Each structure stands twice: as C-alpha cells, then as structure tokens.
C-alpha cells in the first residue's frame with residue numbers, strides 16, 4: 019500500500035535499555051527517557067489511584083501540569099512525564115489518600 | 119423598591135452572617151450584602167485553627183463559647199476536635215510558653231504542660247528538638263473554605279435575603295433609616311451593621327466615622343495529600359506557626375506571616391520572603407514535611423485596631439448604626455460574637471459584654 | 485546576590501526565545517527560564533536524551549535552528565527551571581525558581597512572560613481512564629519520545645492538531661483506529677482563505693489527510709468521542725454524531741483501541757500574568773481569558789511584557805514575531821535604541837495571526853460540546869468531582885469559580901484548576917444564565933507549579949529564622 023506518511027520507527031536510534039522497577043516489577047526502558055514513556059511502552063498505563071474515589075489514573079497532559087502521572091521515587095512525589103529514567107530507579111505508585 | 123429591611127448587614131463573612139441569623143431568630147428582617155461572594159473574605163480563607171492556646175487572655179470566655187458554636191455546627195464546616203500542642207524550641211520560647219499558657223489556663227482554657235515523652239508518644243513525627251510543650255484537648259480546626267457554603271445554606275433556610283457581588287458604595291440617612299447604594303440597586307433599611315472586616319475603614323467613612331482599622335495580610339499554605347504525619351493542631355510558642363493535617367491528608371500551614379496589598383485593591387499578594395520562613399518553621403517542627411509539595415499559598419485580610427480587641431457595638435455618632443469586626447482569632451469567636459451582636463441589636467442584654475467601637479484606643483480600657 | 489539582569493524571559497518557546505534573542509542582540513543582559521531542558525516550547529519541543537538520532541521533521545529543524553541561535557547568543561538559558569512565583573521589587577521584578585530541588589531568586593529590570601498555552605479537554609465519560617491523553621499532550625509525547633501513545637489509537641478533537649497527531653502516530657509506527665472531529669468538511673473549506681497565507685502548512689495538512697484516506701483510516705467529521713470504556717485502562721470508545729452547535733445527537737459506532745487522544749483547542753496559560761498583576765479579559769476568539777497586552781507586547785504594568793500564545797492562541801509563527809516585538813519593547817524599556825525595528829514587524833504579525841486565528845476558530849468548542857458530560861462525568865480530575873456535584877453546588881448559590889472551589893475543592897487539587905476551571909466556569913455561566921465573560925477564573929495563587937517544602941525552606945538555621953515579636957497577650 020502507498021504511504022504518504024512513511025513509517026519511520028525503524029530509523030530512530032535510542033539510548034541503551036536499563037532496568038528499573040515499578041511497584042517492585044522489573045521493567046526496562048531507555049536511559050534518559052521519561053519514566054512515563056518507559057512505562058507506557060511496557061503497557062503500564064495505570065500509574066496511581068485518584069485519592070477521592072480510588073479510580074485508576076495515568077499520564078494525561080504529558081507536559082508537567084496535570085499531576086496525573088505523579089509517582090513516588092525515594093519518598094518524593096515526582097511527575098513521571100518529567101522524570102528521566104536511570105538504572106535501578108525504584109518507582110512506586112502514590113497511595114496517599116483518605117485517612118484519619 | 120421593596121419594603122425597607124429592619125437591618126442591612128454589610129459584609130457576608132462570619133460576623134455579618136452570624137448576626138443576621140441571630141436578629142432573624144429574634145423577629146427582624148435582615149438583608150446581607152457582600153461585594154463578592156459570601157465567605158470569600160477572611161472568613162473563607164483563614165487557617166481554620168480553633169485553638170484556645172493562641173487566644174488572648176481577655177477573649178478566652180468568648181473563645182470557649184465560640185468553640186462550642188463550631189462544635190455544634192460540626193460536619194457542615196468540617197469541625198474536628200483533635201487537641202493541640204504548642205511547642206517551644208529554645209529556652210526563651212519555653213519561658214514564653216510557660217508564662218503565656220499559664221495565664222490562658224487561669225482564664226479558663228483546659229491547658230496543661232506535657233512532658234517530652236508524652237509529646238513523642240502522641241506525635242511521633244514531631245521534631246525531637248522540642249524543649250517544652252503545652253496541650254489543650256479542646257483545640258481543633260474547621261474547614262474555613264466551607265464558610266460561604268454553610269452560611270449561604272443557613273441564610274436560605276432561615277428565609278434571609280442576601281445579595282452577592284453587591285458592593286455598598288454609598289450610605290445615606292433617610293427618614294426611615296438608611297438608603298444604601300449598591301452595584302445591584304438601592305437598599306433601604308431601618309438599621310445598618312457594618313461587618314466589612316478589613317474593609318471597615320472605608321465603609322465607616324461613608325457615614326463620616328473614622329475607625330482606626332488596619333489590615334493585616336496573613337498567609338496560609340497547603341500541601342498535597344500526605345501520609346499521616348500529625349493528628350493534632352501544632353502551634354509554636356510565638357504564635358508564628360499553626361499546622362494541622364486535614365482528614366484528606368493535606369497539611370495546612372499558617373502563623374500570621376505577612377503578605378502585601380490593600381483590601382481595596384484585590385485579594386492581596388503572597389510574598390515568598392514570608393512563605394519561606396513560615397514553611398521552614400513548619401519543617402523544623404515536623405521534619406517529614408520536607409518532602410511534601412506545596413500546592414498553594416494565599417493571603418487574606420484580617421482587620422485590626424490599635425489595642426487588638428474587637429469592635430462590637432453601636433457606631434458612635436450615628437443612630438441605629440452598628441459595627442462588628444476586627445476580632446483577633448475571629449474565626450474561632452465569630453459565630454458567638456455574632457450572636458452577642460444580634461442580641462444587642464434586638465435590644466437584649468448580651469450574655470457577655472461587647473467592645474465599644476468608640477473607646478479610647480490609646481488607653482487600656484478593655 | 486548577583487547583579488540584576490536587564491530582562492528575564494519566562495518561557496523558551498518561539499515567543500520567549502525570540503524575545504530573548506532580540507533583546508540580547510541589542511546588548512541587554514538576558515536570562516531565559518523554562519521548565520523544559522531545551523528551548524523550543526510546545527511546538528518545537530526537543531527530543532529526550534534517550535533518542536540518539538531520528539529523521540528530521542519541519543518541527544525538529546525549526547527547533548534545532550532556534551536552539552542553535554540561543555546557544556550561540558549571550559542569553560543565560562536556565563533549563564529544567566520552574567518559575568513558581570513572581571513579585572515586584574524595587575529593582576524591577578523577582579522570580580522564584582525551582583531548579584535542582586532548590587528555590588532560587590532571579591531579579592531583572594524587565595520581565596517578558598512567554599508562557600504559551602495548555603489544552604482544553606471537554607470532560608466526557610471515561611476521560612480519566614489511563615490511556616486517555618490530551619491531543620496536544622500527544623504531540624508533546626511524540627516529540628520528546630518519538631513513540632506513539634499506544635498500539636491502536638483513536639484521535640479525537642477539534643482543529644488541525646487532530647490530523648497532525650494522527651499522522652505522527654503513523655509516522656512513528658502506531659495504528660490510528662479512527663480520527664474523530666467535531667469540525668465538518670465545510671468548516672475547513674470556510675477556513676481556506678486564511679489558510680492560503682500558509683501554503684506550506686496547507687500542503688502538509690493535505691498530505692496528512694490523503695495519507696489517512698489511502699490507509700482507510702475512518703475519519704468521522706462532525707462527530708466526537710462520547711464515552712471511553714475500560715476497566716484499568718482504555719479498551720474501547722463510543723463515537724457520537726454531533727449537531728451544528730456540536731450537541732451530541734446519537735451514538736453511531738464503538739471502536740476498540742488501547743489509547744485515545746482528546747483535545748478541544750488551546751487556552752492561554754495566564755496564571756503567571758495574573759500573579760504579576762495583569763488584568764484579564766474574555767476573548768473567545770483568542771481561546772478564552774487573556775491578559776491585556778498591546779501588539780508590541782507591552783502591558784500597563786511597568787516593566788512587564790508578554791508575548792506568544794499566552795496572550796491569545798495565534799500559533800507558532802505569530803508567537804515568533806510577537807516574541808521579537810516584546811523583546812524589542814523590553815530592550816527599549818531598559819534604555820536601548822530600537823528605532824523603527826518594531827514597525828517592520830507589525831504587518832508580519834498581523835498576517836501570521838490571521839492564519840493562527842483561523843485555526844483557533846476551528847478549534848474553539850461550540851456550546852453543544854459541553855453536553856458530552858453526563859451527570860456522573862468527572863469534571864475536576866484531582867478531586868474526582870462529577871458534573872452533578874458541581875451543578876448541585878452552583879444551584880445552591882455558588883455563583884463564581886471561587887465559590888465553587890471553596891465549597892467543593894474544585895481547583896484546589898494538585899493541578900490547581902488548570903484542567904477543570906474552563907469547564908467549571910462554563911457550567912456556572914450556563915446554569916446562572918451568565919455570559920462566560922462574567923465568570924472569570926479563580927484567583928491565581930503561587931506556586932505556579934508544586935514546590936517541595938524542603939526547597940522553600942532551603943538550608944536554614946533555626947536561629948536565622950526572622951521570628952517577629954509574638955502577638956499581644
């Protein structure tokens with residue numbers, strides 16, 4: 019079939035793969051990419067639960083504003099759409115919500 | 119124009135709405151007017167701390183009654199009686215704490231001093247640098263952002279008229295009382311109550327009365343939801359920190375750090391030079407707060423007079439005009455002092471004395 | 485602290501970077517701050533460090549050219565730096581910046597705000613499911629990561645972005661399950677006269693469309709995604725036919741997919757402008773609320789200039805020219821001679837704007853689109869508040885965005901209302917019978933982005949805390 023917009027996915031060179039974990043599960047992604055893109059490629063879209071109703075949420079705005087992609091790394095809340103991936107990064111879902 | 123109201127209440131904060139409810143129960147027909155939305159002034163943006171430990175000694179009887187009012191309102195304003203600790207980190211602060219809380223306890227607040235061990239058992243995340251602490255089981259908080267929602271429903275349920283986005287710009291005496299020019303038409307009323315918080319000075323000037331009211335611009339900050347860090351209201355001996363973690367996990371930090379701006383010119387500005395030390399103090403007291411992200415800092419205008427006591431009573435020189443405001447810790451005391459004010463307007467003897475707005479502010483008369 | 489800069493530019497997109505370049509060329513000491521690592525803004529966002537090489541596109545070459553110009557200039561470019569507060573100070577303006585986990589202060593005599601835009605996404609049932617991303621967000625993902633949002637994607641939204649995203653997905657090896665747009669073919673034909681000003685972009689657009697047709701990707705004109713279904717993530721979407729004012733009429737099809745891009749135009753990012761103290765007005769043709777800014781980027785605040793999509797959605801080309809204008813105006817403010825340089829840019833700005841505004845007109849949602857939200861649809865994502873809950877609060881008397889926020893926490897969550905306030909203001913307006921222009925966004929407050937307490941606290945010593953004297957006893 020003729021394609022006016024060619025598929026260029028094979029001509030993209032990426033940094034080497036490194037392993038990291040998401041809630042303990044080992045996942046690999048390209049060194050330096052956003053944590054969220056590595057997770058997306060691995061099919062992990064559900065990043066956290068909404069605190070008010072517990073519904074599943076994942077990255078939404080992809081530009082660091084909506085805070086839907088926030089994960090916990092070393093106890094800090096970080097936007098996974100802005101956090102570069104490094105080897106061995108331990109990424110957790112934020113499970114803060116209702117208490118008290 | 120409709121029939122004149124018995125009283126026009128200018129200002130839809132706690133003071134105005136509280137008085138409106140009381141006079142309506144007593145048979146009067148009030149109207150509440152606000153230049154913005156109900157409960158978007160100090161009453162809706164304050165830190166919501168209901169702490170007897172930060173109340174002034176002479177206002178303690180009012181604060182105790184105010185606590186009881188909030189407690190009876192309960193869930194509708196997110197009331198929580200959690201108890202509260204006031205902490206001191208230095209020897210000098212410990213002395214200050216001791217001196218001040220002793221006087222407050224004598225004034226009727228159930229305040230005791232607690233050992234470091236007791237404090238650590240109750241609040242394990244608090245800094246170990248605490249030197250001395252006092253405790254009051256009656257302390258707690260409510261959610262001030264619900265003020266508008268709560269009073270709007272109360273006014274409606276009690277058949278009280280109110281107008282929002284109706285700034286009062288002129289007040290003229292008339293045969294039957296007052297004619298108020300507002301952005302939403304003229305309102306006639308037999309009496310007026312000025313309950314305009316930090317805006318009282320320009321409002322009273324419409325009646326040619328000069329009130330010595332100044333605005334403080336307090337700052338409050340809130341973090342994202344956090345795991346449980348503290349279960350009580352935490353204060354600092356100097357009063358420069360109040361902190362509590364809400365049921366939803368967010369942590370609210372206040373303490374009267376000053377922003378910038380004038381009540382007449384919008385909502386006031388947050389200054390990073392105030393937010394930074396305020397949060398540094400919070401983090402010093404509660405080290406795990408370091409990782410919390412601050413989502414919002416804001417300011418609100420709180421009214422004050424030179425002697426820091428309320429204005430509550432008849433406006434001197436103008437018949438049938440009253441004023442209520444400038445109450446330090448006014449969120450705590452508000453619903454109670456509103457009742458006292460209402461009683462006074464109804465011609466009844468208030469349960470506790472009011473605070474003559476015409477007093478000599480240079481003398482210690484309260 | 486170091487000597488103040490002449491000019492601080494917030495934003496390194498086409499507008500901000502060009503403002504910085506002009507001012508720097510004229511000899512001003514310029515600092516340019518952006519939360520992205522590299523210059524380029526949204527339209528020319530740079531690829532991430534994980535992409536070592538990739539084929540050029542018009543976006544990457546324009547971006548590379550801009551980045552090269554910036555790196556060859558004397559501009560002090562602070563990347564990965566988020567401005568969280570703006571204050572007027574005696575020397576001019578101070579910015580609080582979160583950089584590397586610390587908060588730092590930058591002071592400049594003049595301030596150029598070039599904060600750009602974010603997108604509006606009409607809330608629909610299921611739009612909170614993982615796998616649903618913004619349409620503009622999808623461009624951001626694809627520019628930085630050069631990967632499609634999923635294996636099989638439904639691309640839905642108004643204006644030109646929907647075709648760009650569909651085409652990029654195909655270029656990057658993904659599959660487009662369907663393109664769904666509330667615009668009709670007639671809407672596009674109506675925009676032709678303005679489009680003729682940019683034959684290059686028109687040609688690209690035609691290639692995208694032709695490619696989709698050759699690949700037999702269904703294009704649903706005058707339709708919208710009305711429901712996204714799935715348990716833990718997207719599994720299918722429903723597509724509905726719309727009426728002339730974009731009111732949903734009936735569901736026509738269910739399409740399976742693992743990802744959905746949704747977007748309904750852009751809105752100016754004006755919180756920074758509000759913090760600085762600029763007045764705002766409602767201008768639907770510019771994307772919603774905009775600060776009051778003159779065509780040369782000057783404002784009625786001393787030393788504050790603003791340019792680009794943050795003052796109205798006119799597109800990247802207009803943003804470049806407006807940036808130059810604002811840079812010249814700011815340089816002039818700091819005492820540089822600019823002569824007639826501004827005059828030469830006005831006509832180009834007008835021409836570029838006319839194309840951009842035609843695209844905005846295609847993108848701005850029509851009133852019926854709101855009806856895609858059902859009573860149970862989440863409107864405020866952060867606090868999971870449904871349309872019903874909001875409606876109840878508004879009907880109980882909350883007649884402003886501030887009042888709704890106070891009563892329900894709508895807009896108090898981590899996003900600060902960036903993704904709900906437009907829809908909520910519309911709901912207040914329609915419920916109360918008001919014009920949208922009578923329902924302004926809620927009061928803007930710092931921080932502009934979440935800031936950790938530790939960054940604010942810095943390395944403090946308790947004894948250094950300026951503890952004023954205690955309140956009276």
Ligand SMILES: Cc1cc2nc3c(=O)[nH]c(=O)nc-3n(C[C@H](O)[C@@H](O)[C@H](O)COP(=O)(O)OP(=O)(O)OC[C@H]3O[C@@H](n4cnc5c(N)ncnc54)[C@H](O)[C@@H]3O)c2cc1C
Nearest residue numbers: 495497498499519525526527567599600620792793799800
């Ligand atoms: C997500 C997204 C994708 C888009 N994609 C395209 C596209 O592919 N093609 C197209 O023609 N148009 C696109 N647009 C439209 C876009 O607005 C362009 O018209 C153009 O980028 C506008 O240029 P600008 O310089 O005015 O703003 P922008 O390019 O948006 O630049 C603003 C810059 O300011 C920075 N910034 C904002 N606030 C802060 C802060 N507080 N601290 C630090 N930095 C800050 C941002 O990181 C950004 O880089 C997109 C818009 C969005 C929102």
Ligand SMILES: Cc1cc2nc3c(=O)[nH]c(=O)nc-3n(C[C@H](O)[C@H](O)[C@H](O)COP(=O)(O)OP(=O)(O)OC[C@H]3O[C@@H](n4cnc5c(N)ncnc54)[C@H](O)[C@@H]3O)c2cc1C
Nearest residue numbers: 129131133153159160161164167286315418447448449450
């Ligand atoms: C940031 C902050 C934190 C605080 N924290 C605490 C705390 O933790 N605990 C505590 O007990 N107290 C606290 N306070 C004090 C307390 O909030 C106030 O004392 C109290 O809310 C005052 O209520 P009010 O009704 O007098 O004033 P407001 O609530 O300010 O009401 C005045 C109203 O008058 C309206 N108005 C003004 N001029 C006009 C006009 N011309 N026409 C029509 N309407 C007009 C205004 O719009 C406003 O709504 C705090 C105050 C602030 C500002």
Ligand code: FES
Nearest residue numbers: 078080084085099
């Ligand atoms: S996806 Fe919105 S902040 Fe990361």
